[in-house]
Amino acid sequence: MIKVSFFAALREQLNCSELNLDIALPLTVAQVKAALISQQPQWAGSFNNVLLLSAVNHQMVDDKYNVNDGDQVAFFPPVTGG
Amino acid sequence: MIKVSFFAALREQLNCSELNLDIALPLTVAQVKAALISQQPQWAGSFNNVLLLSAVNHQMVDDKYNVNDGDQVAFFPPVTGG
Amino acid sequence: MNDVSISIQEHDFNFADELEKLEQDNQQDGAVVSFLGRVRNKNLGQQVTALFLEHYPQMTEKSLQQIVQRAQQRWQLGRICIIHRVGLLAVGEKIVMVAVTSQHRSDAFEATQFIMDFLKVEAPFWKKEVCEEGEKWLSPNQTDVDKAAQW
């Protein structure tokens, strides 16, 4: 089980800020995205955006990063603070 | 006639902050220095310092700059503000 | 005081008070460089009425701490203060301040710029612009991406 969070424009597109994903782990970040799309096919467009950023346990990671049980995963658009 | 001012360490070395120099003009800045040294030979050491800066009418100039009647000439060490 | 102070907050801050804290009992650092960012009234030619700032609470401070640590490894720094606001901010309101003290002016300048450059591309904040015509999430600026890449 992992907790998955979404922020900003992505959160609004998905109309979801957080969900629990009960799935066999470990998986790569890319595989987590694929699992989300297979559960919610209408999310495919948002997740296929090449600019989408991923964080695991509050650290930016790439698509090949391994996600383990209990990890906190987050997806969000490029940041625009400051 | 030109007014000549001295600042900071140079002012203290010469023990003079300002003097009027009655002399035939135009002269270059280098010639003004030479004229000052000829009037006050003990100033030679201070004026032969290669780091000495010169300003005419409040603008930094080099030794070849022409000084005219009524100009305000100043000599000082490298600046250290800020 | 602690050498590094990082705060993410909804409420406004007093820029002068924060600088005062950086200088309290700090007589060795002759240089203080600071950056203050405010909500502009225009963006890409469009009239802006407000900005909404979202962030990723558990990650934001960690991300800023990592940027600060990289700056500390690179330059000789005294104290560092970062404050970033979140929530709804009107035109003219303060968004962010970064201030760095150092014994050396160029260290303070470079570190402040470094922190701002990486905050812009790494820290999980998102801006939504509120105009008369509606709301719009902002896209990152290519200039910002290039700037961070230059370090």
Next chain:
Amino acid sequence: MNDVSISIQEHDFNFADELEKLEQDNQQDGAVVSFLGRVRNKNLGQQVTALFLEHYPQMTEKSLQQIVQRAQQRWQLGRICIIHRVGLLAVGEKIVMVAVTSQHRSDAFEATQFIMDFLKVEAPFWKKEVCEEGEKWLSPNQTDVDKAAQW
């Protein structure tokens, strides 16, 4: 207010008030970068008790104006404030502040640094350090000379 404010003064200044002035009725400039320089308690390892700042009154402001004009030609700047104190200053007292507003953060950063770098090598100010052992005029720092040459 005028876009450029330059002041050479014996009395102290309030950093926050000066920044406030730069931002009054100024909603287009989102970025404010500022530098504040104070009297350090140590220089080259020696304990300093005070600094005496001399300047060349008629030339100082003109020199700073020329530096500002060069910065304005180079970057897109909003308002600029320079305050430099003269006379006897105790450890911890403010010596100089430079603040620049701009629509672009990097313009404000670079212009502030540019103004400080040239102020250090062109503006007719001289520092005399007062220590327990006596007084000593300071020599320019080679780093400062190099920095100005880099622009």
